[in-house]
Amino acid sequence: MRRWSRFITAVLLTIACVTGCGAAVDSGAVKTEGASLNPQPRENLEDGGSLTTAITEVSPQWNTFHADASAYTLSLWRWYNPVLAYFSPDGRYSPNPDYLTGVRTETVGRNTVVTYTINPKAFFNDGTPIDYRAFVETWRTSRGVDDRYIVSSTDGYSQIASVTRGVDDREVIVRFDGVYAWPDGLFNVVLHPKATSPEVYNEGYVRQPHPEWGAGPYTVSSYDADNGTVVFERNPKWWGRPGKLDRRIFRQMESQAALNAFQNGEIDATGVAAKDARARVLTMNGIDIRTAASPQQALLVLNLDAPILSDRVVREAVFAAIDRQTLARIRFTGLNYTEELPGSLSLYPFQPGYEDNLAGVVSYDPGKAAALLEEAGWREGGDGIREKNGKRLSLVLPNVGDDATGANLSRALQAILGKVGVDLVVQQRPSSDFSAVVVNKEFDLFMMGFSSSDPFGMAYFCQVWCSDSQFNPAGAGTPQLDAQIRAMTRIGDPMAQIAAGNKVEREAFAQYSNLPLFNGPAMVAVKEDLANYGAGQFYVGPIEDIGWEK
Known part of the structure; x- marks a missing residue:
């Protein structure tokens, strides 16, 4: 791995x-x-x-x-x-x-x-x-x-x-x-x-x-756990070329605070892959906006342990109701950027062997979504929200951080699901709660991302899809799928393994647990x-x- x-x-x-x-x-x-x-x-x-x-x-x-x-x-x-x-x-x-x-x-x-x-x-x-x-x-x-x-x-x-x-x-x-x-x-x-x-x-x-167990050009100089600040300075025990910087500082900040700090000269770089952020920095002098293809995947995760979403038919209905094209348009507004909707959580469209494994499994069809919810016993109530056995079809989506685009995506998803009778409650959480939301599964639906630090995506197929994986916050997977994944990972030829993995991923998507949304720059x-x-x-x-x- x-x-x-x-x-x-x-x-x-x-x-x-x-x-x-x-x-x-x-x-x-x-x-x-x-x-x-x-x-x-x-x-x-x-x-x-x-x-x-x-x-x-x-x-x-x-x-x-x-x-x-x-x-x-x-x-x-x-x-x-x-x-x-x-x-x-x-x-x-x-x-x-x-x-x-x-x-x-x-x-x-x-x-x-x-x-x-x-x-x-x-x-x-x-x-x-x-x-x-x-x-x-x-x-x-x-x-x-x-x-x-x-x-x-x-x-x-x-x-x-x-x-x-x-x-x-x-x-x-x-x-x-x-x-x-x-x-x-x-x-x-x-x-x-x-x-x-x-x-x-x-x-x-x-x-x-534990900097004493580390090694390299820099070491931890200070760490303020309460304020989320880490300072690295040159490591006197380093045997290689010395670091050019005297110190490297990280400060835990919400997106808007980081953007303000960058404009005020308090920090030296910040992510701006969102409309409002990019527009604000374009007016600044003496900066570059550095852009590359992004080995990152945004996805919507459903919590299969949530009582309502334990029903596979309901999960299929939720995914059928979601207009990914609209969400992607909101995400990339103001960036002068477009992309095809992604169809894999293993490889990126710019990599050899990539296939759209979501095609034929999930497609935007609100009529089908409504029919599936009817099939599952959820009937439309007086206010348009579906009910079953006296319980409303209400689901919670935590929105982590204060980024405006994130808030817009959450509201759009709320409106999209509302059209088929799903009450999506958006719960605002600070960025510092991110790990708690994921690890403790404090969500029904959650928009999050995977970031890849090397190109060997198929090697990590199990991280997303194996039933016992800590990187599977949805809680999806079956013993049968686990066995298929293990067999696929034993294939020694890289391209042959990718071909086999594409077939397995189509089956994995049919659990309706993880929905790729966009990659982006x-x-x-x-x-x-x-x-x-x-x-x-x-x-x-x-x-x-x-x-x-x-």
Whole structure:
């Protein structure tokens, strides 16, 4: 798995990319080919300065391997923990030479074998060598054998037969059980061996970032859990090239507060992939709007544990009633951007092998929706809202954050469902409640997103659809579907696995639990002299090279 490859995020996905992610000045027409990062060599950058951005949530759970982690957890994790691999904007893998001096993948017999050679300079901040033991413990805790570990997913790691020491402690031999299609998605971050008891793994990182177990160009300087502020400064124990920035600061803020702070010069970048936000920053001087295709998926999730939605016919009716085209138009108003409606939660339309797996399963048909609700026994009441056995067809949709587009989407969905007799109650929640809404399932319907940090989407199919996955807030899945997913993930040829996965996803969509809404562009407004940062698609690069031009 790369369990963190699919991270749950707030639906509008306007958070700025944090690991290098921006460089043409916005000209009105949105272009999403490649990345927009203002790439600059180190010699063009100042030594010093700070970079401050908003973050939707500083999650209490700092362990990025844990089921309660989110995209925001990973964003912070990468600033003070080992990042063993880089990815180009289009998703090409390369090892980070500060940690890995070699990665060799081969097929031995009928099994994939990957040999990692670790840089002898690599140490955790507490002096522990980064060696084969970190790989062993990362695999052991993530493979899904010991249910004391609350891991978000076991994808990929569950297919490893062994992780062993090679010719010395700095060589690691990873042997898979069979041919594995996506080895580049594994061991791109690793866990410190001291963090791998079940107690520490599950609870030890709660409101405790443990910088002593990290490594890299930066380390945690301060963390204010109450105010949601994290400050990183250069790590004196780092063996590689020093970070260009003196400090990197994250501040937990609502969308409107972040936009105000950017306009006031209090923060240096903010997501602006919404009409009002983009319009406001277009009037500013000295900024770029950096735009790229977005490896993010917004979707509507139904809670199958909710009594009304436990009825599959009702869920089908809800999805048939939803006009996705209208929701997408609201989402992209003012962005000069359009896209085809997405049909997969595994791949993006710009990736090889993508198919519209929703077609033929769900289509907008309010007449059918009304008929299905009648079939399920829900009769229209005097006020137009359906009733059954004295109970109104009322469902709760939390709207997280104060973004205007999010509010508009919620109101539109309320009106759309009202036309077929569903009373949708929109419940306003602060951004800081995001994890609570998802983890505690405090919703009937919820608009949220998945953010992918690598291109191997089919490898993480189980995260979305397996019945026991922590990334399946809908609670969908069956033993039969789980078995099909397991069989699909055993296919060693990548394109053959994608073809099989497309067929399985069509069956998964027929549960009427997850409805793709839109993908959209990533748009990040930044001060124009900021380099090696912005909208990067799948980009993961050296954080030590983020900085300000001379």
